[in-house]
Structure formats: C-alpha cells, structure tokens
Amino acid sequence: MRTDGTAAAAGEGAPARHAVVIGGGIAGLAAAHRLLADGLRVTLLEAGPRLGGKLLAGELAGAPVDLGAESVLARRPEALELARAVGLGEALQPPATATAHLWTRGALRPMPRGHVMGVPGDLAPLAASGVLSAEGLARIEAERELAPTEIGEDVAVGEYVAARLGHEVVDRLVEPLLGGVYAGDAYRISMRAAVPQLFEAARTHASLGEGVRALQHRAAAQQAQQAGRPVFSGIDGGIGRLPQAVAEACRAAGARVSTGTAVRELLRTAGGWKVVTEAGAIEADAVVLAVPAGPAARLLDGLAPAAAAELRSVEYASMALVTMAFRRSELPAAITEGGASGFLVPPVDGRTIKASTFSSNKWAWAGADPGLFLLRTSVGRYGDEGDLGREDSELVDVSLRDLGAAVGLAARPVASTVTRWDGGLPQYPVGHLARVERIRSAVSALPGLAVCGALYEGVGIPACIASAGRAADVVKATFAGVGAQGTA
Template structure:
C-alpha cells in the first residue's frame, strides 16, 4: 500500500469511496474525520441512494425512506454531526393500523415484529381468528423446535404459533423493512433477539413477552425520527460536510474497473463529470488510491471485485434484491371532509394474504408535523407497492399504479377525492434480501475482503437495511481502513511516498 500524509506527520492516505448512498457518504465523512484524503465516486447524477428529497405540488416530501430508527444511535449522531440536530423530529403520531379482514384494525401491543407475547390485545384487535388464537396458545404445550445455526422466520413461527400470525402480523411488518418473503427470511439476521429466544427452547410467547416488557422499560424517547424537510436532507447535508472538510465528490462517475497494484489501487472511471451541480469540475478517467471502500449494491460490487477478490465476487453475485414503487399523492384538505381515518392514524399496513395491490399507506401530513406546516391546505399520503417475487404490478405504468392505489384507499378508508398531484418513484433492486444463512454469507465475503490490503465494504447488504445500520456499517469499514493506513505509516514500516 502506498503511503501519503497522516495527521501529525504531514502525510495522509488517499481513500476512494465508490457509491454515494448514505453508507458511502457516511464512510467518506468518517474517513475525513480520521485524517484521510477522500474522493467519492457516484455513478448516477444524484447522491443519497434510497434517501431522496423531493416535492409534490410545491411541498417538500421524501421520495424514498422517510424515517430512521432512533433507538439505534448512529443515524441520529450523523445528523447532529452535519448540523441537522435542530431539525430532527419524531412523528407527530404513530398510530398505525392493519387493513385486514375487511377493516382497519389496531396494531396489537406487546409484540416483537408482529410476534405476540400477550394474547389479550391481539384478541381485542380482531386481526387473528378464534382458531388462530387457540393455535397460538398451543405454543406452551409444544416441545422445543430446533433452530440450529439459522432458520427461516416464517417457517419457524408457523410451526410454533400457526400461519395466521405469520400471514397477518409478521409478514406485513417485515415486508415493510425488507419487501421480502418472511417464509424465507433469516430469523438470525432479521430479528436476532427473537432468534436467541428461540434457541433458549422455552415457550416462544413467554420469551416475546419478556422482550416486549424489557423494551417498554427502556423507552426514554421516540422509536423513530424524521428530519424537518424530509430524511432526504441527510445525505445532502453529509455531502456538504464532506466537501467542507476537503473531500472531493464526483457524480456521473461510474467506476468501470478496479485494479489492485503493487502499492495501492487504480480505478478506471467512465464519464467526464459532472458533479452534482456544486463542484462543477471534470474528473480524471484514472484515479489512484491507497485504499478503496465499496458502498454499492451486490451486483456492482461483484463486478468490480471479480479480479481483486474473486471468491467474494462469487458470493456477492448470489444476493437477491426486491424492487418496489412509492406512489405519492397530494389532495386538497377541504376535499377530504368525512374521511375520519386520515385524521386518526399515521397509516396502515396490508397483509399480502388479503390480496391487495398496496402493501402499506402512510398518511404523511398526519405523521409529520413539518409536512403539515409546509402545506397546510394540502394532505399528502403515499402508498408502497411490490414485494420480492411479487413484482407483477411494478410492470404497470405510473397512471395504473396511482389508479390502483386510489382503489385500495377507497376500500380501506372511504377515500373518493382525486389527487391534485401524484408521482411514482420506482426503486428497482432497492432492498437486499436476507435469506437463511445470510450472516454466514456476509462473514465469508468479509473474510475474503480482509485478505486484500486496503479494501473495505459497507452498506445495507452487510449489517442491516436501516439508516443507522448503514451508517454503522460505514463506520466499521472506515475505521478498519484508517487503522490499516496508520499501520503502514508507522516508523520502520518501510512505507514511502509515491509520485
């Protein structure tokens, strides 16, 4: 690895981050804090990945993810570090429901990702039939169900509690996170606390009740957090902080080839530049670096690592992704008189078993105070469509997706008004799937990456799909590379300058 300047010695390592989503931006931010020189290359013309700020009818909205888990600190910490601390806002309301069995039903309390620990609120909700409740109660009579090193969440829960719980509670909740099939999703990767309960061998409902009670005792703030103006402001603020610290950001700069050399890395970059409108400079077609961080989806990582880390590339090529679409609509508030559900809830989830088009609806102007204040005469809501292996509807055009969303909303809440504006944002291959054995696959990828000096990976594939998980993944990759760079520059290491 070639050497360059580090803090206190007048020398610093040059790290190239490939990928301008929140993970890549967070890695660049962390690397700059650690004293590295940083260049970030993003293939598209936009930064932020699945976080995207936009507007509808002149009102700011999120066109991708709209909130982050606040109980895990990395996302909130990053927002504060880049000057957004005073713009952090919890939801104005979090009274979500389930649209199932012909009506909107309250989300029962005392559950862990839909797995019940207390049958009383579940029975009161009407989500589960009497036969389904009786089936759950049998959990206490059943012998332990082996889970081994990993198990499919849906299959395990169906064996313990019956399919109704999986189909009407767990599937809609996990579907909102992964857009996946819970019957194939790894329990160990997706709900590790539940996996530990399952491994203990006792009644599952008892263990879940204890988890839920423990979580309730720890509650000292909001579960989720948004940002005034939209969570899509976060990557833009991080990018501004990266530039202010001396980092270079190039958009429309697709890395065509990544090659390991005797003393670092050489990257062949397509396109002349184009930055995202602020830097305004063309970039060179060849970039050299001491280290590289790959913060891109698995297909792109597999292609770039085919020569430098072929075994990791092979593993990455096996990762599946789900696609989805978000339909955002704006209505005149005075046209919604009498639609009480919009004033009482933050939205609802839809179990796939009910056969609807939409999988969720968010009443954004009800959920976020900043959005309500920005458009007091408008009501903004959005629906999501698409799940892994259930993407037929995504082949329809935008007008059809809006029409189908309105039809479902009409049945669910009695909405008959027509939107004054609508837009559809498609996230093709947006969410990595976590099947059984996912964590072992990630461990194998990282073991191969570790064999290659000056190489790191981060993002939703590795440590979780939420914003805090992606930021934490970025921190881990950045810290490991900073340590490796520092070690090569210690006195007696033999590292020297390269032109």
C-alpha cells in the same frame, strides 16, 4: 471533523493517505465523512446523477416530500449522530403520531401492542384488535403444549413462527411488518439476520411466547431509562435532506465528491489501488466499496473471485412509492381525523398496495399547509412484483382503488408522482450472515479494501451508517498495520 490533512499512520508532515469511496448512497457518504474525520483525503465517486441512494427529498404541489426512506430508528445512535454532525440536529423530529393500523380481514384494524416484529407476547390486545380469527388465537394458546423446537444456526422467521404459533400470526402480523422493512417474504427471511433479538429469545426459552414476553420486559425497562426518547425520528423537510447535508460537510472538509462518474475497473498497485473511470485513473491508498452487490461483484471479479461469487447470489426486491397530494377538505374522516399514521396490508389479503402512510398526519412538517394533505402508498414485494410493470398512472389508479376500499377515499389527487426503486432492497434469506462473513473474509485478503452498505448489517439507515463506520475502521487498521476486514 479533522481538516488538517494529516493521517495518524502517515506520520507528522507526511501527505495524508488517500481513500476513494465508490458509491454515493448514505453508506458511502457516511464512510467518506468518517474517513475525513480520521484525517484521510477522500474522493467519493457516484455513478448516478445524484447522491443519496434510497434517500430522496422532493416536492409535490409545492410541499416537501420524502420520495424514499422517511425515518430512522432513533434508539440506535448512528443516524442521529451523523445528522447532528452535519448541522441537522435541530431539524430532527419524532413522528407526530405513531398510531398504525392493519388492513386485513375486510377492515382497518388497530395494530395490536405487545409484539416483537408481529410475534405476540400479550394476547389481550391481539384478541381485541380482531386481526386474527378465533382459530388463530387458539393456535397461539396451544404453543404451551408444544415441545421446544431446535432452532439450529439459523431459521426463516415465518417457518419457525408458523410452526410454533400458526400461519395466521405470520400471514397477518409478521409478513406486513417484515415486508415494510425488507419488501421480502417472511417464510424466507433469516430470523438471525433480520430479528436477532427474537432469534436469541427462541434459542434460550422453551416457548416462543415466553421468549417474546422476556423481550418485552427487557424493552419496558429500557424504555423507562429512555423516557421521552422516541422510537423513530425524521427530519424537518424530509429525511432525504440528510445525504445532501453530509455531502456538503464532506466538501467543506476538502473531499472531492463527483456524480456521473462510473468506476470501470479496480486494480491493485504496488503502493495501493488504482480506480479506473472513463475520465481516467485515480491512485488511492484505500478503497471503500459502498455499492450494491452487482456492481461490487463486477469490480471484485479479478481481485476476490470468491467474494464476487457470493455477491452475485444476493437477491433484491423492487418496489414503487406512489406519493399523492389531496385537498384536505375532500378526504374522508378515516384519514384526516383520529391521528392515524397509516396502515400495513398483509399479502394474504390479496391487495395491490402493501402499505399507506398518511404523511400529513405522521410528520408535522408534511402537514404545514392546512389545505393540503400528503399520503403515499407502496407497491411491490419480493416474489410479487408484477404490478411494477404498470404505467405510473395505473399505479396511481390502483392505489386509489385500494384506498377507496380501505378508508373510503373517493377524491382524486391534485398532484402525484411515482418513484421506482428497482432492485432497491437486498434480501436476507437464511444463511445471510454466513454469506456476509464469507464476503468479508475474502475481501480481507486485500489490504486497504473495505465494503459497506445495506446488504451487510441491515437495510435501515442506522445500520448502513454503522457498516460505513466498520469499513472506515478497516481502512484505519490497515494503515496502522494491525487490522483486516474480518477484525474491524
């Protein structure tokens, strides 16, 4: 990271340009880190009491836990590169196990291999798993008799897959997998935005099954080239360590990083920007908005009303994570033996929890205490958030009830905590990418302003970091006098 305080566009000996990043989630922190590397002075302002957004490290019964996101997609480079840049390279570690199950049709069943986000290509492992009924399997086979379907500019994942392969595939495979990422409804989620590789396969092949098999062949070739590289990665002690490490690196490079500092207004000036907080105004050459749609819309109301209107139409899903610590000796073999990483729950089965992660199996660091076992459940998805009105103790109880039915758990936890993520996950309905382009187009009319975060390029950590890099490129191009938001 450059710390000489010179920006390329400022000229030799001139003061470095000043950028203000509004929002201290992983996207805002990554944007600040990148802008510092580009030679800018940076101020980061976070309205809440802490940094990290949906990444949160905690402790339960004396053991470290992740109370938010727990892993990153390791076959995208952005998150791993950032972790290494801030000194966490040696702490990166793959899951100790990735043996997941589905709790469906009254039993815990192995997650079948040979699928793309639940859409099957190879029927043999799917049939062996028992996830689908005989009728559901026959419906998949019948796709070969269907004429090709015109997919258009976008389509809902569930709508298209159900039309081609039947509702069982969507309800028992696609829904729980997509729900684990977006806490959303597969019948509303954009295929083009959420599963772009599947969208392209559907556009270029006569049948969906044929397209999935082509994707699998391609993936197999890539895996052969990347032998030994895990699909996912965590961090020893929890992925929630990443935001603090980035913040410390930013401070060490000269950034001012403030929490509890809400931005009340954003104003254009003759020379750039004025960021108004309760403590006063901050002059800036550039601003990066790394906040959810609602706060972004409020700040853009008078500056880019078209962008603000689009942002206000973005919907979010809420969820809660119930993290529990048990005495290992009191747990059933279905949890402690066999190395299962946990299970997903299709909404069609009518359970309260939508997933459970056996953390002490999945992560070596979470299983370090031989007498303690950590696991967590998640509750709440778009359109089904009624259970989130329950008290924390009730959420623990309903989680235990479902775990008892799924794996025979009868023990009470020695400690538990509930983490609520209200409005935590932006939804990606059909047309989402077009909406994002309209937002960026409207913002591009304001030189020195950029946006980033989970609603633009994906909700995963690498995607958020990539959107931060794109925002930094917009700022850099603005200073060079050659760029705009839509061309970054």
